[in-house]
Amino acid sequence: MPDPDAGRAQTGQLPMALEGIRVVDLTQVMSGPFCTMVLADLGADVIKVENPDHGDQTRKSWGRSVVGDDSRAFLSLNRNKRSVVLDLKGDQDRETFMTLARTADVVIENFRPGVARRLGVDYDAVRAVNPGIVYASISGFGQTGPYASYPGYDLIAQAMTGIMSVTGETGRPPVKSAIPVADLGSGLFCAIGILAALRVREATGTGQYLETSLFDSALALSVWESTEFWSTGEPPVPLGSANRMSAPYQALETRDGYLTVGANNQRLWQRLCAVLEAPDLLTDPRFADNDHRMANRLELVEELQRVLASRDTDEWVTALLDAGVPAGPIRDYRQVLTEDEHVRARQMVTSYRHPVEGETSVLGSPLKLSATPVRSAAPAPLLGQHTQEVLAELVRRDVHVEEGPA
Missing domain, CATH: 3.30.1540.10 (formyl-coa transferase, domain 3)
Structure with a gap:
C-alpha cells in the first residue's frame, strides 16, 4: 500500500478512521463484500483473498460486463481493496493464508457453515496463530439452528422472514423488496459488529468471534411489522407504499405522475x-x-x-x-443518478479509473466524517493484482512465507 503518511505532516490531516486496520476478506457476492467495502472506505487495508481459477463469483457470472470480463456488479462492491489469489484447498496456499492472517486485525468469511472449518481457515485455526483476531462470519441462516445448512440467498431470507408477505399490494402475488435488504443488512450489521469487537480488543486485548446472517438481519429490520403483530395478534398484510403506523x-x-x-x-x-x-x-x-x-x-x-x-x-x-x-x-434511477443536484452536492455518485474499464461510475459513501473523511474511490482490483505486493509485504514484516502464486 502507498505510504498513508505521505503529505500528512504538512497538512495536519488526521489518519482515516480505520487506518492501520488490516482485514483479510474471504467473502464474495454481496453481503461480505458490502461489509468490507464499508471498512475499506473508512481506511482499512482490505485484502480480498480469491480463488485463482475464477475469483469472486460476481466477477463473471452476475450482472453485466461492459469492456473487460469483470461485471459491473463486482466493480460496484469491491473498490479500495487489494486482490490476492490463493487456493485454500492446497497446503501451501493455506499456509500462506495463515501467514497473512497472523498480520490481520480482522478475518471475515461468508462460506456456508462448516466450509471454513473444512478448509482449515475457521476461527479456531486463525486464533491459534493470532489470538487477538476479530473473526466474522456471515451466512444465510446462521451457524446454529435447524436452518443453518440451508443455502443463503437474499430472496429466500426475504421469503422466510415474512418480508415478502408484506411487500406489494393487497390481493396481489408476493413480491420481494427490490433492494436486497437481507444481503445489505447483514453486511451492515457485520460491519457494526466488527467495529464493536475492535473496540473491545482495544480496551482489553481480547479478540473474538462474531456472526450474523441474512435471515437474522432481515428479521431484525422488520420493526413495524413485528410491532403490528404483537399489538393485534394478526399477521400484517401488504399495504403497497402505505405506512403501518400513520396515514396519509x-x-x-397526480395529473402527470x-x-x-x-x-x-x-x-x-x-x-x-x-x-x-x-x-x-x-x-x-x-x-x-x-x-x-x-x-x-x-x-x-x-x-x-x-x-x-x-x-x-x-x-x-x-x-x-x-x-x-x-x-x-417519485423518480427513476436515470433522474436520480444523472440529473439530481442534491445527489451531486452530497457526492453520492463518484467514479474511479479502472485499468480495463476506464472511467467507472459507482455510488459514493453515505458516511460524512468531518475530521476523518472516507477515502476517494480506488478501482476494484483485477483478479490477483496484488498477490506479489502483499507477499512482499509479509517478507518485509519478517513473516516467513513460501513462494506464493503468481
Missing part, C-alpha cells in the same frame, strides 16, 4: 388539507384523527387523489414543501 404516508397519483406525502401527525394533516384547499376533509369524521384515517385508508386515498389529479407532481411538491408538509416526487 404513501405514494399518491406520482408523489409521496408524509402527513403523519395531526398538524401535518391540517397543513396538507390547507394546501389541497380541501377543508371538507378536515371535518370529515372518517379522517378525524390518525386512527380513523388508518381505518379508512382506501377512502382517504381516493379523496386525496381526486384533488391531486388537478395539478402536476412538481407543482404539488413545491406547494407542500412551502407549507412544511414532507413530500417528494
Whole structure:
C-alpha cells in the first residue's frame, strides 16, 4: 500500500478512521463484500483473498460486463481493496493464508457453515496463530439452528422472514423488496459488529468471534411489522407504499405522475388539507384523527387523489414543501443518478479509473466524517493484482512465507 503518511505532516490531516486496520476478506457476492467495502472506505487495508481459477463469483457470472470480463456488479462492491489469489484447498496456499492472517486485525468469511472449518481457515485455526483476531462470519441462516445448512440467498431470507408477505399490494402475488435488504443488512450489521469487537480488543486485548446472517438481519429490520403483530395478534398484510403506523404516508397519483406525502401527525394533516384547499376533509369524521384515517385508508386515498389529479407532481411538491408538509416526487434511477443536484452536492455518485474499464461510475459513501473523511474511490482490483505486493509485504514484516502464486 502507498505510504498513508505521505503529505500528512504538512497538512495536519488526521489518519482515516480505520487506518492501520488490516482485514483479510474471504467473502464474495454481496453481503461480505458490502461489509468490507464499508471498512475499506473508512481506511482499512482490505485484502480480498480469491480463488485463482475464477475469483469472486460476481466477477463473471452476475450482472453485466461492459469492456473487460469483470461485471459491473463486482466493480460496484469491491473498490479500495487489494486482490490476492490463493487456493485454500492446497497446503501451501493455506499456509500462506495463515501467514497473512497472523498480520490481520480482522478475518471475515461468508462460506456456508462448516466450509471454513473444512478448509482449515475457521476461527479456531486463525486464533491459534493470532489470538487477538476479530473473526466474522456471515451466512444465510446462521451457524446454529435447524436452518443453518440451508443455502443463503437474499430472496429466500426475504421469503422466510415474512418480508415478502408484506411487500406489494393487497390481493396481489408476493413480491420481494427490490433492494436486497437481507444481503445489505447483514453486511451492515457485520460491519457494526466488527467495529464493536475492535473496540473491545482495544480496551482489553481480547479478540473474538462474531456472526450474523441474512435471515437474522432481515428479521431484525422488520420493526413495524413485528410491532403490528404483537399489538393485534394478526399477521400484517401488504399495504403497497402505505405506512403501518400513520396515514396519509404513501405514494399518491397526480395529473402527470406520482408523489409521496408524509402527513403523519395531526398538524401535518391540517397543513396538507390547507394546501389541497380541501377543508371538507378536515371535518370529515372518517379522517378525524390518525386512527380513523388508518381505518379508512382506501377512502382517504381516493379523496386525496381526486384533488391531486388537478395539478402536476412538481407543482404539488413545491406547494407542500412551502407549507412544511414532507413530500417528494417519485423518480427513476436515470433522474436520480444523472440529473439530481442534491445527489451531486452530497457526492453520492463518484467514479474511479479502472485499468480495463476506464472511467467507472459507482455510488459514493453515505458516511460524512468531518475530521476523518472516507477515502476517494480506488478501482476494484483485477483478479490477483496484488498477490506479489502483499507477499512482499509479509517478507518485509519478517513473516516467513513460501513462494506464493503468481
